Amino acid sequence: MTHSPIWHPFTQHALFPDSVFIDRAEGAYLYAKDGRRIIDAISSWWVNIHGHNHPKIVAAVQEQATKLDQIIFAGFTHEPAERLAEKLVGLTPPNLTRVFYSDSGSTAVEVALKMALGYWAHKDEPRRGVVALDHAYHGDTFGAMSVGSRGVFSELYDNFLFDVHRLPFPETGREHLTVEAFARLLKKQANDIAALIVEPLVLGAAGMRIYSAATLRSLYALCRSYGVIFIADEVMTGWGRTGTRFACEQAHIDPDIVCLSKGLTNGYLPMAATLATEYIYQAFYNTDRAKTFFHSTSFTGNPLACAAACASIDLWEEDNVAERIKTLHDHQAALLPRLAARKDIENVRHIGIIMALEVCNVRQGYLSDVAPKLYRYFLSQGVLLRPIGQTIYMLPPYCVSQDDLNFIVGAIERALDALACGDLENI
Numbered sequence: 001m002t003h004s005p006i007w008h009p010f011t012q013h014a015l016f017p018d019s020v021f022i023d024r025a026e027g028a029y030l031y032a033k034d035g036r037r038i039i040d041a042i043s044s045w046w047v048n049i050h051g052h053n054h055p056k057i058v059a060a061v062q063e064q065a066t067k068l069d070q071i072i073f074a075g076f077t078h079e080p081a082e083r084l085a086e087k088l089v090g091l092t093p094p095n096l097t098r099v100f101y102s103d104s105g106s107t108a109v110e111v112a113l114k115m116a117l118g119y120w121a122h123k124d125e126p127r128r129g130v131v132a133l134d135h136a137y138h139g140d141t142f143g144a145m146s147v148g149s150r151g152v153f154s155e156l157y158d159n160f161l162f163d164v165h166r167l168p169f170p171e172t173g174r175e176h177l178t179v180e181a182f183a184r185l186l187k188k189q190a191n192d193i194a195a196l197i198v199e200p201l202v203l204g205a206a207g208m209r210i211y212s213a214a215t216l217r218s219l220y221a222l223c224r225s226y227g228v229i230f231i232a233d234e235v236m237t238g239w240g241r242t243g244t245r246f247a248c249e250q251a252h253i254d255p256d257i258v259c260l261s262k263g264l265t266n267g268y269l270p271m272a273a274t275l276a277t278e279y280i281y282q283a284f285y286n287t288d289r290a291k292t293f294f295h296s297t298s299f300t301g302n303p304l305a306c307a308a309a310c311a312s313i314d315l316w317e318e319d320n321v322a323e324r325i326k327t328l329h330d331h332q333a334a335l336l337p338r339l340a341a342r343k344d345i346e347n348v349r350h351i352g353i354i355m356a357l358e359v360c361n362v363r364q365g366y367l368s369d370v371a372p373k374l375y376r377y378f379l380s381q382g383v384l385l386r387p388i389g390q391t392i393y394m395l396p397p398y399c400v401s402q403d404d405l406n407f408i409v410g411a412i413e414r415a416l417d418a419l420a421c422g423d424l425e426n427i
Contacts (some may be wrong), residue, residue, distance in 0.1 A: 004019070006019075015372060016372070020032055020038075020379065021033040021034070024053075025040070025052035025053055026051070026052055026053050027051040027052060027053075027397070027399050028040055028051055028052075028396060028397050028399050028400040028401070028404055029052070030044075030052070030384065036382060037382060038379065038382050038383065038384050039382060039383045039384065039396075039400070039404050039407065039408060040052070040384050040396070040397065041383050041384055041385050041394050041395070041396050041400075041408045042384060042385060042386055042393070042394070042395050042396070043267075043395055043396060043397045044267060044384075045262075045386075046204070046236050046241070046262050046263070046395055047262040047263055047265075047266070047267030048263075048266055048267040048397045049239050049240060049241075049263040049266055049267075049312070049321075049397060049398055050266045050312065050315055050319070050321070050397060050398060050399060051397040051398070051399035051400075052267075052397075054266060054311075054312075054315065056311050056314070056315060056318070057265075057266055057268050057308050057311040057312055057315075058268075059311075060307045060308060060310065060311035061268060061269070061304050061307055061308050061311075063307070064080060064303055064304050064306075064307035065304060067303075068303045069303065069304060070299065070302055070303065070304075071301075071303065073101070073296070073300040073301035074296065077301070078301075078303050078306075080303050080306035080307045080310060081101065081301045081303065081306045083306070083310050084099075084273075084306045084309050084310050084313075085099040087310060087313050088260070088273055088275060089275070091245065091246075091313070092246070092258060092275055093248075093254035093255070094254075095254045095256070095277050095278075096254075096255075096258060096275040096276065096277060097276075097277065097278045097281070098275065098276045098277070098278065098280070098281040099273055099274075099275055100115075100273065100274045100275075100276065100293075100295075101271065101272070101273055101300045101301040101306075102271075102272045102273075102274065102295075102297050102300060103270045103271060103272055103297050103299050103300070103302075103305075104139070104261055104270055104272050105138075105139050105144075105233075105235035105236075105259065105261040105262060105272060106138075106139025106140055106141040106144045107139075107141065107272055107297060108233075108235060108259035108260060108261050108272035108273065108274045109138045109139050109141075109143065109144040109147070109197070109233060109235070109259050110139075110141050110143045110144060110295070111259075111274040111295055112197070112231045112233075112257045112259050112274050112276075113130065113143045113144075113147065113195070113197070113231075114143070114293070114295055115257060115274065115276055115280055115293070116130075116194050116195040116229045116231060116256075116257060116280070117130075117194055117195070118283065118284065118293065119194075119229065119279075119280050119283040119284075120194050122283040122284060122286075122291055123283060125191075127191065127192050127193060127194035128192060128194060129165055129189060129192045129193040129194055130146075130147055130162075130164050130165070130193075130194060130195050130196075130197065131164065131165040131166075131167060131182065131185065131193060131195070131196040131197070131228075132147045132148070132164050132165070132166060132167070132196070132197050132198070133166070133167050133168075133169055133170075133178075133198055133199070133203065134149060134166050134167065134168055134169045135149045135169050135203050135206035135207075135209060136148050136149050136197075136198070136199060136203055136206065137149065137153070137199070137203065137204065137205035137206060138197065138199070138233050138235075139235075140153070142157070142160060142161060143162075145157060145161055146161040146162045146163075146164055147164050147197050149206065151366070152365075152366050152367060153205075153366075165185055165193070167181050167182050167185075167219075168181060169203070169206075169209060169211070170211040170212070170215040171211075172211075172212075175211065175212060175214070175215040175218075178215060178219070179215065179218045179219065179222070182196070182219055182222050183222055186222055186225075186226045186228070190226050193226065193228050194228070194229060195228060195229040195230070195231050195257075196219060196223055196228055196229070196230055196231065197231040197233060198216070198219065198230075198231070198232065198233065199233050199234075199236065199237060200216050200232050200233075200234060200237055200242075200246075200247035200248050200251065201213060201216060201237060201242050201247040201250065201251075201351065202236070202237055202241070202242060202247065202351060202354060204236040204237075205388065206388075207356065207358075207388045207389060207391035207393075208349070208354055208356035208388070208391060208393045208395075210349050210351050210354075210356075213250040213251040214251070216247075216248070216250075216251040216253065217251040217252065217253055220251065220253040220255075223256075229256045229257060229280070230253070230255045230256050230257070231255065231256065231257045231258075231259070232246075232247075232248050232253075232255035232257070232258045232259070233259045234246050234247060234248065234258055234259060234260055235259055235260065235261045235262055235272070236262060238258075238260050238262070238263060238264075239260075239262070239263030239264065240263070240321060240322070240325045240352065240353070240398070241263070241352050241353060241354060241395065242351050242352040242354070243325060243326075243329060243351065243352035243353070244352075245316070245322075246258070256276065256277050256280065257274060257275065257276050257277070257280065258274070258275045259272070259273075259274050260272060260273045260274070260275070261273070263312070264309050264312065265305055265308040265309045265312055266308065266311075266312040266315075268305075268308040268312070269302065269304055269305040269308050270299070270305065271302065271305035271306070271308070271309055321398060324398040324399075325352065325353060325398060328353045328396070328398060328400065328405075329350075329352060329353055331402050331405050332350060332353065332355050332394070332405060333350060335355075335405060335406070335409045336348055336350055336355070338409060338413070339357055339409065339412065339413075342413075342416065343360075344359065344360050344361070344416050344419075344420060345357045345358060345359055345360060345392075345416065346358050346360055353395065353396065353398070354393065354394070354395050355393060355394040355395075356391055356392065356393035356394075357391070357392055357393075357412075358390055358391055358392075359374075359387075359390045359391075359392065359416070359419070362390050362419075363390070364389065364390055365389050365390075366388065366389045367389070368389040368390045370387070370389075370390055370419065370424075371387040371388070371389055371390070373419070373424040373425070374387045374392065374415055374419070374424070375387060376424075377411075377414075377415045377418060377424055378411055378415060381411040381414065381415075382407075382411075383407070383408055383411045385408070385411070385412070392412060392415075394408060396408070
């Protein structure tokens with residue numbers, strides 16, 4: 001292939017000059033131009049929950065393409081957008097009555113932050129403090145970077161980001177430290193804290209760090225006590241990844257704002273939705289045009305994306321997705337002892353259909369040298385796994401077979417064996 005002008009995301013082209021050319025995809029498989037079949041063990045960055053090119057989603061988008069492709073969403077609406085909004089409101093807690101569309105997880109978070117801060121400003125109580133967890137990742141736009149963890153992702157831009165209050169990640173056995181830190185902050189600065197934003201139950205880009213539903217509920221309870229807006233970033237955790245349709249269900253909480261994307265359209269088209277309570281919406285509802293919620297993208301409410309999202313949601317009932325998730329979870333659980341018995345890994349963990357583990361005795365952190373070596377090895381074995389530093393994780397589509405799961409775990413075992421022997425250096 002001739003040299004490509006494309007600048008790829010999260011890719012150091014000096015180390016990875018060539019990208020794998022994919023011709024087509026179906027179900028859990030990617031088919032490369034060179035003839036390889038690759039198991040998509042991370043759902044192409046966590047989006048393809050039902051698998052690639054699901055025929056029902058393809059048909060829904062094709063049908064919509066014959067009617068309406070794109071329309072300005074300021075002052076206009078259309079049937080797929082209205083139908084999707086009704087579905088989302090019906091699936092989420094009853095306090096969430098308003099749906100704002102955008103086009104990615106990052107923009108869903110930007111919208112949520114602007115809603116929360118704008119709410120307090122319009123109430124003439126200009127609370128400005130935002131609270132987030134250590135190690136969090138909420139996206140790559142500037143607001144999303146601000147509430148994310150400071151580190152290699154954002155350090156070039158630190159001087160341009162707004163300050164955020166940080167809570168320690170609720171490590172197992174030390175969860176009380178997180179809750180106590182939040183309680184102290186609220187007691188001291190209650191009149192300035194506008195919102196808490198969290199990835200419920202799992203911090204994805206931090207290396208699939210898992211914490212308890214009880215801790216999530218405790219943080220939520222403090223928000224209720226002090227009138228702080230609770231923002232649930234369910235971009236990754238939503239649509240069944242943690243075992244329930246939304247992670248917040250396991251803590252029995254009703255967030256004030258929820259951010260959705262990734263699995264929303266099954267990855268067919270870019271789309272996001274930010275759901276908010278009526279009282280947040282009403283803070284912007286005014287005959288004064290200056291109190292308008294000033295946010296949009298050109299493709300807000302795109303009809304094709306809305307049609308894909310509706311079809312993806314319908315599949316939950318038509319394909320009994322909840323049962324698929326349970327079966328997949330059980331198959332993964334049966335494979336855990338094989339990995340946990342190894343001496344070269346630690347902290348093998350599992351929630352919903354997410355499995356993760358840490359490689360021992362290697363450089364720690366996102367820039368760990370082991371990550372690109374493992375990535376190359378997995379591709380050589382016909383598996384797409386993209387380690388986060390020393391963390392190897394699996395997050396497959398729900399159509400993956402038990403044989404494929406066995407093969408993926410076998411590839412992880414072979415990679416660890418090759419690492420121990422020094423054979424990864426030649427991949």
